[in-house]
Amino acid sequence: MEFVLHMIEGIFFIPFLIWIIYFLVFSIGYRMPRNQEFKQASTQHRFLVIFPAYKEDAVIVESIRSFLKQDYPHHLYKIVVVADNMQEDTNEALRTWGATVVIPTYKNRSKAAALNLAITSTQGQEFDAVVILDADNLVFPDFLDQFNRVFSSGCKAIQAHRIAKNENTDTAYLDGISEEINNSIFRKGHANLGLPAALTGSGMLFEMNWFKRIMPKISSMGEDKELEYHLLLDGIFTWYLEDVYVLDEKVQNRRDLSNQRKRWIAAQIDTFLLTFGELNTIFRTRNWSMLDKLVQWSIPPRIILLGIIPIWVFILYILAPILMYKWLVLYLLFLIALCLAVPNRFYNKRTLISFLKLPFIFIAIMRSFMGIKSGRSTFVHTPHGEKKEDYSN
Template sequence: MNTALILIDWIVFLPLALCVGYLLFFAVASRFRSHLIDEGRESYKQHRFLVLFPAYKEDRVITESVGNFLQQDYPGELYDVLVISDHMQPETNDALRRLGANVLEATYPDSSKAKAMALAMQETPAGEYDAVVIMDADNNTVPHFLTRINEVFSQGFTAIQAHRTSKRAATDIALLDAVSEEINNGFFRSGHNAVGLSAALSGSGMVIAEANFRRYVSQLKTAGEDKELEALILKEGCGPIVYIPELPVYDEKTQRQEAISNQRRRWIAAQFGALRAALPDFPKALVQGNRDYCDKILQWMLPPRLVQLAAVFGITVVVTVVSPVASVKWWILSLAQVAAMIVPVPRELMTGRLLKALMRVPVLALIMIGNLFKLKGANKKFIHTQHGE
């Protein structure tokens, strides 16, 4: 290659190498144990929890999810389940009340999860609870969920994230969605905690100290409420956010390609929106030594995983044709990228069925690239994912 092409090759290679290196580092770190939680410490206090289930048109799944949660082995007088019922049938609301849940019927226009949580806090007296648990309408969990949360919350953490994992993966798309979530759990939760950094929030299975949550929830403005909450927590220096990998919250994964396209478009828009809002704070956070917030801003600079995967492999092929010698570093980068994606995947998901499902990845990558051109308004608009189909 001539000098100009060599220069362009390195200009493209170096940023992608940094992105791949970031993911590979945390993928490897995810295989090591975090020491943020003191497992030998005993809990001296049982805290009071408010458990929120924002539910928009979730008649098919909400009753089963709430019934499942109410089987906690934690003292019943120390937690309340509150369903924010938005556009749900009166029969569903009655069934929830019979189960023992409180039901708050939504009164706001333009449905969103952020508005549901804000309404819940407006109707709940300040100081009545120690922490707020946020669940999705399709989530199930284990009977010791609150007991374990209480043990960790007693150690003084402001925010906790449980392990969101797949409830079922009936289709290839659902299986890929489940694998994607586990990869993100490795990169951004267990990997981060292993090196002493804050875990990312997942949108549900989240626990936040009541006083903090009450202050934050009125500031939420977009459909990426989990990222806004992360930014508010870390900007204030209230980390680390801790992740409990052995505490499952079972989540219904997206079953259809059309639904995953809409979901990912909203997620990409939320990430770019969060980055745009937080980037001006980076110099101050760097000077203050707020490494959690700095890392979060850097994390939001990463391209979507499938877009990065497509870019690295696509460029590798092109460079191989143009200059086999120059392509050596690109093939190393491609192998590093594959390693980063494989290391966090749980062994039970590494099956022949996954190999078959991976045939869908090129199409999904093209969809993700297309979504980059359709982000306008996606971060503001609430996109409902159908469950129970």
């Protein structure tokens, strides 16, 4: 029995060690100073800006009005809103503000389907790049000008810095911190160490010809991860612009958080399996960026690691105390990595108080695992624009 326990513990320890060392390395990378400058562009490119919107009447008009404040020639960008299940007065307001409104008729709803429809609706029109934003996103007036500067330097894929638009509930506040940890580890930390940044679903730019070629191949609920997969296959480096901000509304209660994570986890598992099937090719072609992504997509949600390791340590304390010490060291390294990845502005009293809600978040994320199957094929809408109260369970 003791031999079996030691074997299980040893097998269990290996992936956790890889995951936590991974976090630690890129958290340190995030703290490394690195200057990234792009020359002023000599050419102004033409952009297609897509806003997929499903029942987003509460936020979409504000987002379009905000975007139209760009310090960039209006004739050089076109806004397309894919208006799925939205009210006609909202659609009319969008048209009044100059957006092209495309109303879908597809049955299999997904963000990928909306993006493909937007591309189809603009056939025959010339664009150099496509910009993808969510219906609740707000940007600053220099957004397109900054994208144009980087795109003009030869970058074919760009990810902006998405930050929280709202902090009105503890769940939204913690979701904002989680997003920033992702930015630190998977975007800036990677960029500082010479690896491509991860996509985050909005605030993204892609070279148009590449996007038109790849997008019809994508139909899953995790379009951003599939796009990453194809970028890596084609050897395209994704640049991260830390100083170009996209304000994104965070989920405001644990039920919506669970639903959102259900979709994300399902997409991550599917993309991991797809990439794992290319393992031989990865090593043969020495595609280390793809190998890095394979490790990243194997990692469970951080909140799961935060909750599971203490439970496992307690089990070891009961059954085999000698085995628990290395887990305690590993957990300490994990906490150090997270502390390094949290931006300095979050070191305050509210963060400390909000952390008391983490056990409830842990339960909500655990629940999301029960709906992974539906998350693969069912469109899950995250409500925006309304204040939601936190649930106690």
